[in-house]
Amino acid sequence: xxxxxxxxxxVHNPDMVRPPARxxxxxxxxxxxxxxxxxxxGAWKLLDVLRAGDEPLSASGGAPSLEFRNFKPQxxxxxxxxxxxxxxxxxxxxxxxASIRAVLGRGALTFWQxxxxxxxxxxxxxxxxxxxxxxxxxYRWRELGAQTQAIFINAIPxxxxxxxxxxxxxxxxxxxxxxxxxxxxxxVDGVAMAICRExxxxxxxxxxxxxxxxxxxxQLGTMKVTEEIDAITTLGLSPYAVLxxxxxxxxxxxxxxxxxxxxxxxxxxxxMVAEQxxxxxxxxxxxxxxxxxxxxxxxxxxxxxxxxxxFIGLIACRMGFAVKRDAQSVGVNTTSTVVQSIxxxxxLNAIFAVIFVRLGI
Amino acid sequence: xxxxxxxxxxxxxxxxxxxIHRGVSLNVQRGEVIALIGGSGTGKSxxxxxxxxxSPPDSGSIKVLGEAxxxxxxxxxxxxxxxxxxxxxxxxxxxxxxVEHNIATPLREHTQLPLSECVRLARLKLALVGLxxxxxxxxxxxxxxxxxxxxxxxxxxxxxxxxxxxxxxxxGLDPISARAFDxxxxxxxxxxxxxxxxxxxxLDTLFSIIDRVIVLSDGRVLGEGSIDRLRGIDDPWLTExxxxxxxxxxxxx
Numbered sequence: 001x002x003x004x005x006x007x008x009x010x011v012h013n014p015d016m017v018r019p020p021a022r023x024x025x026x027x028x029x030x031x032x033x034x035x036x037x038x039x040x041x042g043a044w045k046l047l048d049v050l051r052a053g054d055e056p057l058s059a060s061g062g063a064p065s066l067e068f069r070n071f072k073p074q075x076x077x078x079x080x081x082x083x084x085x086x087x088x089x090x091x092x093x094x095x096x097x098a099s100i101r102a103v104l105g106r107g108a109l110t111f112w113q114x115x116x117x118x119x120x121x122x123x124x125x126x127x128x129x130x131x132x133x134x135x136x137x138x139y140r141w142r143e144l145g146a147q148t149q150a151i152f153i154n155a156i157p158x159x160x161x162x163x164x165x166x167x168x169x170x171x172x173x174x175x176x177x178x179x180x181x182x183x184x185x186x187x188v189d190g191v192a193m194a195i196c197r198e199x200x201x202x203x204x205x206x207x208x209x210x211x212x213x214x215x216x217x218x219q220l221g222t223m224k225v226t227e228e229i230d231a232i233t234t235l236g237l238s239p240y241a242v243l244x245x246x247x248x249x250x251x252x253x254x255x256x257x258x259x260x261x262x263x264x265x266x267x268x269x270x271x272m273v274a275e276q277x278x279x280x281x282x283x284x285x286x287x288x289x290x291x292x293x294x295x296x297x298x299x300x301x302x303x304x305x306x307x308x309x310x311f312i313g314l315i316a317c318r319m320g321f322a323v324k325r326d327a328q329s330v331g332v333n334t335t336s337t338v339v340q341s342i343x344x345x346x347x348l349n350a351i352f353a354v355i356f357v358r359l360g361i
Numbered sequence: 362x363x364x365x366x367x368x369x370x371x372x373x374x375x376x377x378x379x380x381i382h383r384g385v386s387l388n389v390q391r392g393e394v395i396a397l398i399g400g401s402g403t404g405k406s407x408x409x410x411x412x413x414x415x416s417p418p419d420s421g422s423i424k425v426l427g428e429a430x431x432x433x434x435x436x437x438x439x440x441x442x443x444x445x446x447x448x449x450x451x452x453x454x455x456x457x458x459x460v461e462h463n464i465a466t467p468l469r470e471h472t473q474l475p476l477s478e479c480v481r482l483a484r485l486k487l488a489l490v491g492l493x494x495x496x497x498x499x500x501x502x503x504x505x506x507x508x509x510x511x512x513x514x515x516x517x518x519x520x521x522x523x524x525x526x527x528x529x530x531x532x533g534l535d536p537i538s539a540r541a542f543d544x545x546x547x548x549x550x551x552x553x554x555x556x557x558x559x560x561x562x563x564l565d566t567l568f569s570i571i572d573r574v575i576v577l578s579d580g581r582v583l584g585e586g587s588i589d590r591l592r593g594i595d596d597p598w599l600t601e602x603x604x605x606x607x608x609x610x611x612x613x614x
Contacts, residue, residue, distance in 0.1 A: 010521065011468070011472055011520055011521045012443070012471075012472070012520075014473060016472065016473075016474060017472075017473045017474060017475075039521035039553070040482075040485065040486070040489065040518075040521050040553065041468075041482055041521055042521075044481075044482060044485050074554045077551070077552040077553075078552060078553055078554075080552075081489065081552050081553075082485065082489075085485055085488035085489060086485075088484050088485065088487070088488045088494045089481040089482070089484045089485045089488075090481075091484070091494065324502060325502050326456030326457075326500075326501065326502045327456045327457070328456050328457035329456075
């Protein structure tokens with residue numbers, strides 16, 4: 001018995017979704033005289049329809065053995081080519097969703113690898129730093145300058161604006177409460193303490209984590225993808241000395257300075273609100289500030305900054321080096337850097353708070 | 362039944378103040394395997410990008426499969442693009458997807474076929490380009506350069522295009538893989554009735570699978586035809602280009 005194929009068996013034919021049913025009975029030949037167009041998708045569909053219908057799909061399921069009759073030569077060559085490779089399309093193509101245990105296990109493993117990777121990175125870096133101390137000539141001063149410009153100078157406007165507005169809002173909200181008790185002047189205490197001790201260091205560390213941390217990971221990651229880091233290594237240079245150390249040092253310089261500028265901006269923001277809302281003149285404000293804001297408070301805030309900067313820098317550089325050679329990995333690692341850095345900053349800040357309370361600072 | 366699938370008339374392009382094309386005109390017939398050659402900076406890749414609708418020429422008309430690429434509406438251009446496939450120089454595989462989903466992507470976007478059938482068809486294309494079935498579930502980053510090119514070719518063939526554009530298909534491949542890739546292109550173009558337009562520097566490709574060569578030089582089409590005909594053209598670049606091969610031909614002979 002012969003089956004007659006006709007019409008357009010091509011991928012763009014909308015009827016491809018609803019192919020005809022398999023003709024009943026046994027057939028040994030396929031007649032292509034009625035075909036007007038055929039492409040590989042159509043040929044595959046044709047063979048798939050004619051495949052012994054009841055047979056379950058299996059990897060071994062080959063094309064139905066048929067005699068091809070009356071095909072145009074160009075159709076026949078397509079059909080032959082597809083029939084030859086038909087078996088591979090019969091393997092199970094559905095994706096099985098991963099079980100919850102697999103997801104959890106993979107997550108835990110990834111976390112552990114992050115920890116190990118960071119440890120390994122710190123070890124390598126320490127070694128490189130030791131070499132660098134013995135050969136200070138290898139140090140990249142120019143790169144340090146460029147990085148300091150990018151991390152510190154370019155971040156000054158946003159940092160000042162951010163903490164200034166924070167000071168304004170903080171003073172305003174506190175002023176509303178303080179006015180009820182006639183305790184206007186204590187707003188100065190609140191703003192100064194909060195900005196200098198907590199808000200400026202933490203908020204600016206988070207800003208730098210998002211701004212600089214992401215930039216470092218994306219840049220190092222892209223350099224990894226384009227094999228620039230391999231090129232640096234083969235030129236006999238150390239990627240740690242060339243790329244990582246300047247960034248870490250620039251961060252060490254930048255974050256404390258930004259926090260210092262933030263302190264000033266925040267206090268000024270508070271002063272502006274104090275004058276407008278609470279009738280505290282700038283002279284009074286400064287007088288009060290001089291009395292209550294001791295050096296210790298400012299130094300506590302400034303002292304946290306280098307630690308935050310160190311962790312942001314380590315995480316960002318390490319995630320940059322950990323990028324695999326594809327675009328998606330750059331995105332994943334950049335996101336991971338920002339998340340890890342922000343978590344690190346907040347956790348470190350909590351640890352600092354506990355330590356300082358215990359020490360009575 | 363020979364009809365013109367690519368028709369380029371008097372195309373002019375200026376890039377960065379430099380005239381790249383000064384009146385380029387050429388035609389490609391259905392079923393031909395055409396190579397575009399020319400020295401570095403003669404605008405081969407730019408011309409290819411203009412034909413496939415990625416960057417516009419300053420003036421001139423470019424017709425692909427009867428449609429004027431730069432005059433038709435975006436929707437028409439979109440449906441025109443489903444009728445040709447492009448193989449980019451480095452494969453340009455989507456790094457976030459497995460191999461089979463890379464190939465299935467055009468099918469999912471432009472047909473109503475269910476996902477499982479798209480994946481089955483993707484595996485068929487993978488077999489057509491000569492890759493083993495276990496490649497299907499791998500990520501592009503796990504593949505060698507030659508395999509990436511084959512996967513990219515499979516993706517270019519996903520929608521059974523009438524026309525295939527290849528940008529330096531054999532660059533970055535070792536000679537054995539390159540020749541195998543050449544044979545694959547010829548096999549597919551013969552059995553699927555494809556028209557192939559490729560930009561290349563590879564003389565071995567020219568000698569093995571090309572029907573007709575078009576030479577771009579100094580912003581114009583310097584000459585076209587078989588290699589023997591091009592050898593007759595008196596042009597310093599062409600002479601030097603073919604001389605890089607002559608020595609080897611004599612050795613082999």
